[in-house]
Amino acid sequence: LRFCAQSPPGPTGGLLAGSAGEPVARALRSPFLRQTDLEALEHLALAWAHLLELCSGARPVLHDLVKSLYDTFLQLAPLVGKPSQGEIEAEVPMPDTLLATAQRLRILAKAYDVSLCDVEGFVSTALSVVDERIQTGTVEPELTVTLLELLGLISVRHAGQLMQPALPAVAADLRDERQLQQASTAAEDLLELATGFLTKDEDHRLKSAAFGVALCTLSAWWNAAHFGKTEEVKPWFCQLPDALQDALANHLGKLLAEANEVPTESVLVSGMPEPGDLLKSSAFSHLFVLLQKGLASESVPSDAERIKTARLCCLMVATCRHAQVAAGSLPSVVLSQARSRREDLQQVAWTLLRRLRKEAHVGPTQAEDFFTTLLAAVKFLHKDEGTAIAKDLSFRLLQHVGVGKLTPPLQKALLNTLRRGVVNAAAGGSAGFLEALTPWITKHVVEDVLIDNLASWAKEQSNQALQEAGLEKLLEACENTAKKLDPESPEKPSKRRRITKGGNRKTPTSTQEIKDAMELP
Numbered sequence: 001l002r003f004c005a006q007s008p009p010g011p012t013g014g015l016l017a018g019s020a021g022e023p024v025a026r027a028l029r030s031p032f033l034r035q036t037d038l039e040a041l042e043h044l045a046l047a048w049a050h051l052l053e054l055c056s057g058a059r060p061v062l063h064d065l066v067k068s069l070y071d072t073f074l075q076l077a078p079l080v081g082k083p084s085q086g087e088i089e090a091e092v093p094m095p096d097t098l099l100a101t102a103q104r105l106r107i108l109a110k111a112y113d114v115s116l117c118d119v120e121g122f123v124s125t126a127l128s129v130v131d132e133r134i135q136t137g138t139v140e141p142e143l144t145v146t147l148l149e150l151l152g153l154i155s156v157r158h159a160g161q162l163m164q165p166a167l168p169a170v171a172a173d174l175r176d177e178r179q180l181q182q183a184s185t186a187a188e189d190l191l192e193l194a195t196g197f198l199t200k201d202e203d204h205r206l207k208s209a210a211f212g213v214a215l216c217t218l219s220a221w222w223n224a225a226h227f228g229k230t231e232e233v234k235p236w237f238c239q240l241p242d243a244l245q246d247a248l249a250n251h252l253g254k255l256l257a258e259a260n261e262v263p264t265e266s267v268l269v270s271g272m273p274e275p276g277d278l279l280k281s282s283a284f285s286h287l288f289v290l291l292q293k294g295l296a297s298e299s300v301p302s303d304a305e306r307i308k309t310a311r312l313c314c315l316m317v318a319t320c321r322h323a324q325v326a327a328g329s330l331p332s333v334v335l336s337q338a339r340s341r342r343e344d345l346q347q348v349a350w351t352l353l354r355r356l357r358k359e360a361h362v363g364p365t366q367a368e369d370f371f372t373t374l375l376a377a378v379k380f381l382h383k384d385e386g387t388a389i390a391k392d393l394s395f396r397l398l399q400h401v402g403v404g405k406l407t408p409p410l411q412k413a414l415l416n417t418l419r420r421g422v423v424n425a426a427a428g429g430s431a432g433f434l435e436a437l438t439p440w441i442t443k444h445v446v447e448d449v450l451i452d453n454l455a456s457w458a459k460e461q462s463n464q465a466l467q468e469a470g471l472e473k474l475l476e477a478c479e480n481t482a483k484k485l486d487p488e489s490p491e492k493p494s495k496r497r498r499i500t501k502g503g504n505r506k507t508p509t510s511t512q513e514i515k516d517a518m519e520l521p
Helices: 002-006 018-034 038-054 058-079 094-108 119-136 141-163 183-200 204-227 242-260 283-297 303-319 323-327 330-339 343-360 364-385 387-399 408-426 438-442 448-460 464-469 471-481 511-518
Strands: 497-500 503-506
Touching (some): 038 058, 119 183, 141 204, 183 242, 204 283, 242 330, 303 343, 323 330, 330 387, 408 448, 408 471
């Protein structure tokens, strides 16, 4: 089915088109309802997704299947937490029936909007069941995690329907404009529930599920708002409340602390979903598969599960472009793993750094964001661990920024960021912080004349707070790194050349060339 869906129109691409695809769709209905193996159900749902691309006749068949599961869920969900009234006349107990129904809806939600665009009915009911877990603790963890993933997937689809209606992925979904206007409110309610789990629930797997669904929801609405702007729909995206941001950072910090306690010789986790790879499952999917397996086995999390959970949560942060996430402490927590003694945890820091470094070449704003994020990570670690540890992080991060001199726009962004660091340190309370930034100078990725200019400017800002912050150490690094050029003698061009996609291009070396390239006065 995948081969047919990806083939161009012709003998193979049209193999299941038209009336030929409908019997295949009907043949998949029965095994999907009877199969108990979740992995087999995932493959069946993937088959449905390909059929929707190949055959319009598959849509009514899938709609009927979803409608039957939808009705069952709405019938059983109100009975949660009421054991005396919860038994229905069936061979399978109500909780098991509800879980099986929710699992099938969750799996199908990757291919179709299983809420049938019913925000006020279906989505509201699912949110109520999840809230019951926070309020009374009567809902089982496995059902709660299933519903959290289901609600996250539905929120993603609704964001796409509202702001990117032309997307092929949501073309087959039912669409109700009045209901879609409530989707943003449902997304905010989902984030509020995630905050409740992260701050109140004792189950670490449930907290990780709440972490995953919060990052998924924030990413989906931000991306839809920025990549799907239309004149008809005013872009909207979820705000990140301070309470949720703190809860996310605290949980991620605890996950990483536990993972770093695992001896390096006992287990090493390799392989990780690469951001943007459409041919492989996302970090969100991997995280919930891992959590579901752990809950189904009812076992204590193993060392490997702890490490995998921490890595996947970090990867979700690395792929999230939500402005409030990027400006918060979560990226700093991830980048701090550059100092981890575990290579599998260091890898998450390099994944985020690669993404930021790649985007830094897009324009001046992205370049500033890149170095601002690195500065925030150093400041974050300096506050908690002190100057020596923060300086080591600076060195490790700059090792992965580039080899040789940076391009003029990146040099300008780095220097602007260093200036902001000096200005912030001048306010006081940052003892030793500027010393932690000396690797930004000694790495020698900036032209010498600009290092001299930075040193001269920093001397003019000198005060007691800057002296305590290590201004002398920063000036010493500038002096030792910069090559003093005689202004009376002609400047000799450097032999170092920078390789670009367009071929070899000499890095500008004269003072005027550098100032022109960086638009400096």
